[in-house]
Amino acid sequence: RREFLTASLLAGAALAGGSALAGCSPSGSGEAKRDPGSEASKVDISAEETCDIVVCGTGTAGTFAAARAADLGAKVICLEKKGARGGTSQFTEGLACVNSSATKRAGAEFDKQEAYMKIMQYEDWGSLSDPLRAYVDRSGEAVDWAESKGVEIIPTNPINMSDEITYVNGTTVNGEYALNGKGLNDPLWTYAESTGNVDLRLETAMTGLVVEGGAVTGVYATDASGNVAKINAKAVILATGGFCSNQEMFEQFMGIPYDRILFYGLDGRDGDGIRFSREVGATLHAPASLMYTFGGAANTAEMNNVLNGAIAWEVHLTVNQDGQRFYDEGLAYTDPTTRNIALLNQQAAYAIVDSAYIGEMAAIGDIDYGSGVTTGDLMENLEQNPDCHVADSLSELASAIEVDPEKLEDAVSTYNSYVAAGEDPEFGVNPAFMTAVEKAPFYAVRLKASSYTTLGGLASDGEMRVLDNDMKPIGGLYACGTDNGSLYYRDYPMSVFGGLGQGWCATSGYLAANSACATSA
Secondary structure (H helix, E strand, O other): OOOOOOHHHHHOOOOOOOOOOOOOOOOOOEOOOOOOOHHHHOOOEEEEEEOOEEEEOOOHHHHHHHHHHHHOOOOEEEEEOOOOOOOHHHHOOOEEOOOOHHHHHOOOOOOHHHHHHHHHHHOOOOOOHHHHHHHHHHHHHHHHHHHHOOOEEEEOOOEOOEOOOOOEEEEEEOOEEEOHHHHHHHHHHHHHHHOOOEEEEEOEEEEEEEEEOOEEEEEEEEEOOOOEEEEEOOEEEEOOOOOOOOHHHHHHHHOOOHHHEEEOOOOOOOOHHHHHHHHOOEOEEOOOOEEEOOOEEOOOOOOOEHHHHHHHOOOOOEEEOOOOOOOOOOHHHHOHHHHHHHHHOOOOEEEEEEHHHHHHHHHHOOOEOOOOEOEOOHHHHHHHOOOEEEEOOHHHHHHHOOOOHHHHHHHHHHHHHHHHHOOOOOOOOOHHHOOOOOOOOEEEEEEEEEEEEEOOEEOEOOOOEEEEOOOOEEEEEEEOHHHEOOOOOOOOOHHHHOOHHHHHHHHHHHHHHHHHOOOOO
8 A cells, every 4th residue: 555654553563085995896797878968968067076976866765875885985975856855755654674683573583485475476476586585685684784873673563454564664763653754764864974974965966877988987966056067986876766756757658647646745756867777778677667555636735635534545436537437436445556547547537425424524624544644624625626526416516527417417326226225236345335425515526546656667686786678787877766666567565565665765775885885805
């Protein structure tokens, strides 16, 4: 399901300068095809400098990469295009790993082959085997390393949704539950800065890769004033957060209009790392894979909006652009991923509810959904959201949402008959989930598929080295987090491996730094 909404799960659980590394040199036999920085190099270069490693991005993946590289003695320049570090990762919760010390202290230990098979089978055998093996084998090590640098790690207990979600570890600050921003990434940045090896540059974006001799040898970086620096480095680690803010890339890979989906989280995830890597010959893996949430009401900028808690995440009669039912609405409870796919493939979808239901939900006020509380007033949101409609009759409501009145009236009448009969012969919705639509005025709330992030991206080997079209590593180029799509094929495997998103960010960042900074024997 989702990675933001696991607080109840967790709370219930008891640089300019010379190199400091002798062997931090690009490895891999693949060759970059051309220099995408050629366009950047045509503008005036304000400065040229050298470091060991450039890390692009400061979410969990970039944080682990920068802190681990600094821990290994590398001089690191870390670029962050936003005005503050952390990215959307700062709002996430928990990270899955296999056999961390914290998990073992709680008396649990997992079979690595079983963990590998759970993910691989869920992903329809589309995951790349070496990166998945690397994650399973070394995620516990990555989390243990973070704990050794001041992160407070706690294991979690199984929850009712699935007793298999036991791989997740959470974080605390002074014993109090914390989101990953404060609990995971802040302590690692404190450690990284204490080494004196990290130069963090905010409002500075990677605007090209430097390619020399068939390998990536640095980046072009542009600051808020438009100054361009050429930063020479022995390795570049990409952690720019995927491409969910990039309409062109989304429509290219999904084949669906961008306005059919809501992406929750910070903007600026423009696919920079993926775009520039493709220009040097990198290959992609599973670019259409998404981390779905529960779906959402149109025009809701934040996931916690009351329209989601009261309507979009509940089971209601739902009609499409033709005024007809089109799927099992009970999937909102039982399989949100599949539900999102159903919504994504309609031109429009509307939840139809009556005033009796709206009155009940409005009386509740803020809705506690287990790991968060909704925001906003329901009636105000219904009045102000342009994709929420109210009418005294179903025919008027049909006109408001531009569907055939007879089809909408028939859909409501048929649905109500199923509620009365206690059986839905058309789509098999559990009758316990169904609510009749009877009392005027009637409401229509437009629903959309929703996601936290893209999951597909660059293909890598088990050392997080970016692969070219011949599946050979491109020298000097590494990818982690949601820039690296190697772990996925289908979508996010919440039902069998909750917390994998952040667990992969942490582990891939850690492993990328290890690989980039590997010294010769």
